[in-house]
Amino acid sequence: MNTPNPTVSTVVRSPAAILKQVFGYSEFRDGQETVINAALNGQDSLVLLPTGGGKSVCYQVPALALNGLTVVISPLISLMQDQVSQLQALGVKAAYINNSLNRDEQQQIYQQLHNGLLKLLYVAPEKVLQHEFKERLSHLNISLFAIDEAHCVSHWGHDFRPHYCRLSELKQRFADVPMMALTATADKATRFDIVQQLGLNAPYIHTGSFDRPNIRYTIEEKFKPLAQLLRYLKEQQNQSGIIYCTSRKRVDEIAEKIADAGMNAAAYHAGMSNEQRQFVQTGFARDDIQIVVATVAFGMGINKPNVRFVLHYDIPKSIESYYQETGRAGRDGLAAEAIMYFDPADIGRVRRFFEDIEDEQRRRVEEQRFNAMASFAEAQTCRRQILLNYFSEYQREPCGNCDICLNPPKSFDGTLVAQQALSCVYRAEQRFGLGYIVELLRGANTSRIRDNNHHQLSTYGIGKEHSSEFWLSIVRQLIHQGLLSQDITQGSALRLTEGARVILKGQYALQMAEPRLQAKHVYQDKLAQFNYDKKLFAKLRALRKELADADDVPPYVVFNDKTLAEMAQLMPTNDSEFLKVSGVGFTKLNKYGSPFLHAIRNYLAQS
The missing domain is CATH 1.10.10.10 (Winged helix-like DNA-binding domain superfamily/Winged helix DNA-binding domain)
Incomplete structure (x- = not known):
């Protein structure tokens, strides 16, 4: 049975005005505006953009442009919390409902929904599919459903989740509400399956470039991996990074070795308690923990923009997993590295894991995906070309920013x-x-x-x-x-x-x-493009941390590194100049403008 919306959502604000006034950006990224317009016109859509490519803006701007509620289906509590924290810092009325809230807290949010006080609500697929919850939604003015991490819908996807399959129930019940499915990783088979599984009606499909030119891809032969790792970390000058391992035992061992070497590191895996995992994730987001050593359990919820490196201690099981995990580096668009240690003997070991998969079709899919990953690791041609070609984005020219291009095999x-x-x-x-x-x-x-x-x-x-x-x-x-x-x-x-x-x-x-016995990693100032004042940047960064701790949010919720570097370059001294800095909107001007402008004026007076 289709339940119509109580009212029809109409466009009440200009997308361009929202982008500038709320988010502080003057221009949309490639493809964002077209996707937004499709949603505003009531059309379903499938959005494929790389991690850090601006997927959230594609549904957050329509949410603020339309007069109803946007419901965002998200798979992880941490991801919901992070998105909502950032939106609230921008002055957006957003909330989430999940198991981290007690009954009274959930009732308060239900009351806000009933009174029309929220613009975005984040929920897990399990929650949104409950009969009682769907009944609540049927009495609200829903303007848009956004399905984040939509590859979880597909059996062909690398992270299939059964509850996602039932999300077509939303389309059946709310037939007039546009649905936007978003993902960073989906090959052709997965894309087609997402459309079919969700029941999207003649969707607008946007496939952005999968290229992340700011990430340097490097594969090193695994000789003495722990020594290689410690040598690399000592070159990173306190940069934030993630190290992925295949087993919990290895995660614990490596985290301990890194800590023993005097570096700020913590372990993260499914064998830890929820409290321990939350402590690590929060500490990493807030720059209190520099390096996280983790299994793939540490993943989708990472929205931290200043991760400067992602290192795979072992070969991943698919190119999709590798691409998504490496994509957590350099979300701010600044230079980042993706390193993988590779021992050809690992290929046989990983292949034996697939023998335990009982579903023959699923086993063949997993084996095929891993064979592509193994070929990528063994290849002697441009890494980026292989990645992009895998996702059907054919690249003729070598990238010039991977180990093969920078140091061709001899x-x-x-x-x-x-x-x-x-x-x-x-x-x-x-x-x-x-x-x-x-x-x-x-x-x-x-x-x-x-x-x-x-x-x-x-x-x-x-x-x-x-x-x-x-x-x-x-x-x-x-x-x-x-x-x-x-x-x-x-x-x-x-x-x-x-x-x-x-x-x-x-x-x-x-x-x-010719054996490559030691990779050369040259440390570069990732913010050099701004020609900024480093002393001022350090002061602004310390101020940001102080304000973030006072607000109980990660520092990047206040401003990201890119915005701070631009401040340290332009040195604004009044409100109008401050608004010209990328990433500064009216809400953040009102909330943080005074302390940052005061710090800049003091610095100039003392210089």
């Missing part, structure tokens, strides 16, 4: 080192794994080698002039090229293949990739 005649490694495997009777063979090549004096009398082999120490990392890379390449195989039934013992024969006999010259 090849060399690897016949001699290949013969040395293959001979060593043969002399050791093909009974030992990669690590042991590397120790033999380098002439390591270990009890295991002595017990096996392998220190007497002719190949013992023949490669001692090269590092362990060099030989790890060489042996991995021999496996990758099909000259060695790993017998997983015998502790991953290395075995010679038939192809190794011609190499050992010197009948074929083997070209190999």
Whole structure:
């Protein structure tokens, strides 16, 4: 049964005026205005924009332009809380209803809804589908439904959630209310499925560019990952970052090692209590915690704009997951890095996880997605081209901002080192794994080698002039090229293949990739483009933290780094000049203008 709205929503404010007066921006980003106009005209839509691409503005502006209530379906409590905090700081009447609120608090929000005092309401899919809740909504003037993280609707999506499948019930009951589905990650099959599952009616589909040119993609061969990680973190000069690991145990271990090294880090995973997880997420958002080491449980709710790096300690299971997780870096549009440590042996280990999936179709989908991820990790071509092509955004030219473009792979005649490694495997009777063979090549004096009398082999120490990392890379390449195989039934013992024969006999010259033994990460001032006063920026940042703590909100809710840098560049001293700073609207001028202008005037007087 279709329940019509009590009243028809009409446009009461100009989108451009809302953008400037409320959000403090002079221009819409590419595609936003068209999506907004579709919603204002009552049309359903599917919006695909990258993380940090401005998806929320696409439904928040219509929410303020129309005279009804916009209901936002969001999958995570933390994401709702963050969005509502930011909207309230802008003077927008927004609220959320979820299990974090007690009965009295929920009743207060219901009363506000009944009195027409709210413009946006954030709810979880489980809540919005309850019969009692839908009955409440049927008595309100709903102007728009926004489905955030819409890929959760699709069986083909990388983060399918069963409750999302039932959201078509909203479309059936509120047939005249436009619905906007938004996601940052969806291939063609997922996009089509979202439209079908939600029952969108002739939707306007906007596919923005998936390119995040400010993110530098780098894949490093995994040699001594903990040492690699600590070396990288010491170069980051107290920048905010996220480190993703595949297991809770590894998360705890690495967080402890980072803390022992004197850095401000915390762990986050599903094995922790809700209170512990909330403490970490809040501390990270408020710049009290610098680095979070986490499983993928730490994800969708991260709206922090100044994450400067995302590092994958292990290979993710799909390009969609990788893209979404790396997209949490540089949401403010400033320079950021996405680093991944990669061991080719991890591919076989991850593939074995899929054997436990009982649904054969689902298993094939997961395997296909991981095969694409493995190919991405092993590729020797521009990382960004591969990512964009995967999402059907074909890019002809290399990006110039990934490890392949900045440091192109070099090849060399690897016949001699290949013969040395293959001979060593043969002399050791093909009974030992990669690590042991590397120790033999380098002439390591270990009890295991002595017990096996392998220190007497002719190949013992023949490669001692090269590092362990060099030989790890060489042996991995021999496996990758099909000259060695790993017998997983015998502790991953290395075995010679038939192809190794011609190499050992010197009948074929083997070209190999020159091992990249240490990645070079050059620290750059991510705000240099503003030509700003760094001392003033530091003072404004300290003031921002003080005001944010007083308001009990994350610092970026006051102003983001980009806005502070522009203040430190333009140095406004009155209200009209302050309004010219990007990210400053009338609400924030009234709320924060006085202390920031006072700080700038004092700084200029003392300079």
